[in-house]
Amino acid sequence: MRKLLMPIQGDYVAPRFDLATEVYVARFEDGKVIGEPKTIIMEKPSDEELCHMIIEEHISDVICGGIEEIHYNFLVWKKIVVKDGVIARWEDAFQLLLDGTLGQGDIVLDESDALGIL
Amino acid sequence: MAVLFTPDYLTMLEGIPYPAMILNDRSRIQAMNRLMQAITGYAIENVRGVHGELVVRSNAGNTRGQNYNKVLQTGEPMSVTGDILNRFRRKIPTLYHISRIKDAQQSLGLLVIVEDTTGRASEGDAVENNYASQELIGHSPQMQKVFDMIPLMSQTDASVLITGETGTGKDKIAELIHAESSRARYPFIKVNCGALPTDLLESELFGHVKGAFTGATRNKQGMFKLADRGTLFLTEIGDMPLPLQVKLLSVLDDSKFIPVGGEQSVEVDVRIIAATHRPLREQVKRNEFREDLFYRLNVLHVHLPSLRERQSDIRYLLDHFLQKFNKALGKNIVGFTPLASQILSAYAFPGNVRELRNIVEYAVNVCKRKKISDQNLPPYIFDKQLIVSEMVTTEPESVPDSKAQVKAAVALEPAIGITDGSSGNGNESWGDIERQMIVDALLTNGGNRTTTSEQLGWGRMKLWRKMKKYGLL
Numbered sequence: 236m237r238k239l240l241m242p243i244q245g246d247y248v249a250p251r252f253d254l255a256t257e258v259y260v261a262r263f264e265d266g267k268v269i270g271e272p273k274t275i276i277m278e279k280p281s282d283e284e285l286c287h288m289i290i291e292e293h294i295s296d297v298i299c300g301g302i303e304e305i306h307y308n309f310l311v312w313k314k315i316v317v318k319d320g321v322i323a324r325w326e327d328a329f330q331l332l333l334d335g336t337l338g339q340g341d342i343v344l345d346e347s348d349a350l351g352i353l
Numbered sequence: 354m355a356v357l358f359t360p361d362y363l364t365m366l367e368g369i370p371y372p373a374m375i376l377n378d379r380s381r382i383q384a385m386n387r388l389m390q391a392i393t394g395y396a397i398e399n400v401r402g403v404h405g406e407l408v409v410r411s412n413a414g415n416t417r418g419q420n421y422n423k424v425l426q427t428g429e430p431m432s433v434t435g436d437i438l439n440r441f442r443r444k445i446p447t448l449y450h451i452s453r454i455k456d457a458q459q460s461l462g463l464l465v466i467v468e469d470t471t472g473r474a475s476e477g478d479a480v481e482n483n484y485a486s487q488e489l490i491g492h493s494p495q496m497q498k499v500f501d502m503i504p505l506m507s508q509t510d511a512s513v514l515i516t517g518e519t520g521t522g523k524d525k526i527a528e529l530i531h532a533e534s535s536r537a538r539y540p541f542i543k544v545n546c547g548a549l550p551t552d553l554l555e556s557e558l559f560g561h562v563k564g565a566f567t568g569a570t571r572n573k574q575g576m577f578k579l580a581d582r583g584t585l586f587l588t589e590i591g592d593m594p595l596p597l598q599v600k601l602l603s604v605l606d607d608s609k610f611i612p613v614g615g616e617q618s619v620e621v622d623v624r625i626i627a628a629t630h631r632p633l634r635e636q637v638k639r640n641e642f643r644e645d646l647f648y649r650l651n652v653l654h655v656h657l658p659s660l661r662e663r664q665s666d667i668r669y670l671l672d673h674f675l676q677k678f679n680k681a682l683g684k685n686i687v688g689f690t691p692l693a694s695q696i697l698s699a700y701a702f703p704g705n706v707r708e709l710r711n712i713v714e715y716a717v718n719v720c721k722r723k724k725i726s727d728q729n730l731p732p733y734i735f736d737k738q739l740i741v742s743e744m745v746t747t748e749p750e751s752v753p754d755s756k757a758q759v760k761a762a763v764a765l766e767p768a769i770g771i772t773d774g775s776s777g778n779g780n781e782s783w784g785d786i787e788r789q790m791i792v793d794a795l796l797t798n799g800g801n802r803t804t805t806s807e808q809l810g811w812g813r814m815k816l817w818r819k820m821k822k823y824g825l826l
């Protein structure tokens with residue numbers, strides 16, 4: 236079983252890892268969500284605390300937007316699969332991850348995104 | 354009445370000497386100039402219609418596009434300082450200007466200009482502080498030599514070749530040279546020449562035209578074009594495939610190139626900084642690297658010493674990273690136990706500063722007491738006696754103060770046993786390495802002390818003192 240953490244903002248994957256205050260956490264296996272995903276509201280944005288949370292929560296996968304190299308390297312060093320630079324609605328990004336087709340730096344937007352709420 | 358001159362806005366955007374973009378009334382990107390594409394790392398073709406804040410990820414109070422909305426509503430231009438986080442995971446300090454514009458149909462939009470203030474931030478700072486902020490820490494003569502060269506290398510447009518083992522800070526030096534140069538307000542683009550297959554790397558560097566190959570559905574500007582007026586940092590240049598080396602050489606000579614599948618040449622003004630951990634001269638001998646390109650890149654050369662060559666810096670680096678991770682993780686660890694210090698002093702750090710940083714980060718994470726003990730160090734450094742042999746850091750011979758090839762064998766565990774616990778000791782093992790280094794260099798040079806001292810990067814007196822110390826006289 237794998238466990239995802241994704242900083243989110245409005246409808247989208249949060250543009251910056253270090254400024255996110257809302258994170259989506261879900262367990263999944265074989266392309267299916269297991270149990271009830273949860274959304275955690277952080278007291279204040281902090282990339283260090285997010286890294287700490289990722290380790291504490293035994294997260295295996297991270298989807299995020301912009302992330303600093305130092306934190307990216309830290310997470311990769313901790314053997315966490317990080318798909319960073321993703322620009323997409325967070326639900327779409329998660330679905331692509333479940334399908335096994337989400338790539339690093341993917342931009343997944345369509346016509347309706349002209350009106351999406353950030 | 355004379356007809357009003359209404360210039361094409363895309364041309365105007367390109368004329369702005371800063372990264373700039375135009376957003377519509379819903380803050381969606383309509384156009385970006387080349388500098389904006391370079392600083393964000395995104396090509397306009399891929400992000401047209403995307404919310405500006407998802408691409409220019411700023412911390413300037415623009416969460417959920419608040420600043421955009423405010424300017425759209427009030428019409429009052431706004432300038433905010435902060436930083437942006439680009440696609441290459443770099444945080445860049447910026448001054449962020451947002452102003453409202455109208456098109457011919459009176460529809461509203463925004464002009465966003467992102468000024469890179471990296472160069473400005475460094476003005477007036479003490480040089481040492483500036484380097485420390487880049488985590489370039491070193492009080493050893495070898496590092497001082499490197500620091501002394503940075504201002505010289507920043508004042509010219511000549512190509513720079515940075516050599517050094519992995520983890521010695523080649524990227525940081527390249528960024529620093531760019532940031533201190535007159536090109537600082539233009540892009541600094543990094544391309545890893547070892548990460549992509551030949552065809553992809555060619556397209557990445559030089560761009561391609563629509564239809565150049567299957568899947569080339571649109572024109573793509575290469576990194577050379579994106580780095581125009583700035584600096585292109587070619588890391589792992591030793592891994593660049595030979596066919597591309599020819600093309601790179603031609604760009605360096607003529608300052609122009611033809612994109613993949615294109616017909617018209619594109620002119621660029623780019624300063625090249627190249628880096629490699631490979632012995633380039635050896636590669637030239639083995640016909641794996643073009644000699645002419647080697648000389649073209651090796652106009653200025655800086656060699657970053659490995660941690661083994663500047664052991665006196667280890668203590669400073671340990672303290673620096675301890676403070677850094679203490680702060681980051683909210684801990685209050687005051688230092689290292691004598692045994693942990695001995696182990697770290699005796700360790701060879703094949704991954705250099707990067708490895709040292711990771712070891713301290715690990716230790717700070719797992720340490721529950723006031724001092725980091727040997728129990729808090731990553732287990733792998735005890736796994737076996739670490740043999741660092743034939744760690745060759747060859748420099749081009751053209752450099753007058755080139756250092757020796759380091760052939761060292763470090764036996765970690767015995768060193769732990771024999772050190773006396775005072776700070777910086779662990780020198781028993783380093784002493785062995787240094788003695789062997791001197792012996793090897795003397796053998797290579799037929800006992801000639803002048804050439805040996807030159808090879809080791811020392812003065813003759815220093816060599817004499819070391820030889821006396823190790824009983825070689």
